[in-house]
Amino acid sequence: MKIVCIQVDVQFGNPEKNMEHIEKKIREAVRLYKPDSIVLPELWDTGYDLTRLDEISDENGEKAKKWLSSLAKEFGINLIGGSVAFRKGNDVYNTMLSFDRNGSHIGTYSKAHLITLMEEEKYIAPGKESGIFTVDGILSSAAICYDIRFPEWIRMPFIKGAKVLFVPAQWPIQRQTHWRALLIARAIENQCYVVACNRVGSDPNNTFAGQSMIIDPWGDIVAEASVSEEEILTADISPELVDEVRAKVPVFNDRRIDLY
Numbered sequence: 001m002k003i004v005c006i007q008v009d010v011q012f013g014n015p016e017k018n019m020e021h022i023e024k025k026i027r028e029a030v031r032l033y034k035p036d037s038i039v040l041p042e043l044w045d046t047g048y049d050l051t052r053l054d055e056i057s058d059e060n061g062e063k064a065k066k067w068l069s070s071l072a073k074e075f076g077i078n079l080i081g082g083s084v085a086f087r088k089g090n091d092v093y094n095t096m097l098s099f100d101r102n103g104s105h106i107g108t109y110s111k112a113h114l115i116t117l118m119e120e121e122k123y124i125a126p127g128k129e130s131g132i133f134t135v136d137g138i139l140s141s142a143a144i145c146y147d148i149r150f151p152e153w154i155r156m157p158f159i160k161g162a163k164v165l166f167v168p169a170q171w172p173i174q175r176q177t178h179w180r181a182l183l184i185a186r187a188i189e190n191q192c193y194v195v196a197c198n199r200v201g202s203d204p205n206n207t208f209a210g211q212s213m214i215i216d217p218w219g220d221i222v223a224e225a226s227v228s229e230e231e232i233l234t235a236d237i238s239p240e241l242v243d244e245v246r247a248k249v250p251v252f253n254d255r256r257i258d259l260y
């Protein structure tokens with residue numbers, strides 16, 4: 001499966017401009033690489049414009065769903081839709097919506113761990129459901145940004161056999177070393193591919209770290225984007241390599257389920 005991460009800058013609180021820009025990038029990625037799957041960053045629609053979410057969030061994710069589904073179908077790609085500010089009643093969730101090559105909805109995941117350091121919990125409601133879903137027959141899972149600090153949560157879909165972890169993010173530059181180390185650790189401990197799509201640029205509160213990455217189940221980085229430039233990052237991933245690594249170091253069989 002050929003994967004692309006679209007590492008972009010995100011306009012603060014401007015969903016229309018962001019859609020326009022990302023659509024151009026998706027077209028470019030399809031023309032250059034003919035990928036099977038494309039991954040977008042976290043909150044690519046509104047950015048972290050949290051105080052204006054009442055005004056700019058997407059009612060039931062309808063706009064994003066329509067747009068993502070039609071692009072997925074037009075290009076015959078799986079579109080792992082980063083995340084959007086998804087309004088449901090009085091609450092707003094930070095939600096990933098994914099679509100397959102026919103434009104059919106294949107997964108929804110709302111960020112479970114909200115970053116109190118950035119006061120996200122004051123404006124966003126936490127998700128409660130696992131991020132497990134299937135892409136081209138490959139059992140996969142989603143985690144959004146801060147979620148990667150919680151290995152107990154990430155682990156669950158991998159016990160069920162997931163092989164790929166998709167991680168959209170808006171990870172700030174101050175904790176860039178954590179971004180790298182945590183992603184590599186999640187790949188090694190779950191013996192899975194990690195496909196992590198971060199943003200670049202700044203908003204009024206943060207500068208973001210870029211360095212989108214595709215990491216193999218051995219923990220080796222197979223593709224890595226720059227820290228500050230927009231970039232279309234690509235790599236081939238092979239589910240067979242996951243099976244090989246799991247056979248070589250049988251971590252899942254060796255778990256002490258009698259102890260924990």
Ligand SMILES: O=C(O)CCC(=O)C(=O)O
Pocket residue numbers: 115118144145146147149170171172175178
């Ligand atoms: O955990 C971190 O240091 C960054 C997380 C973050 O920026 C987020 O979840 O949006």
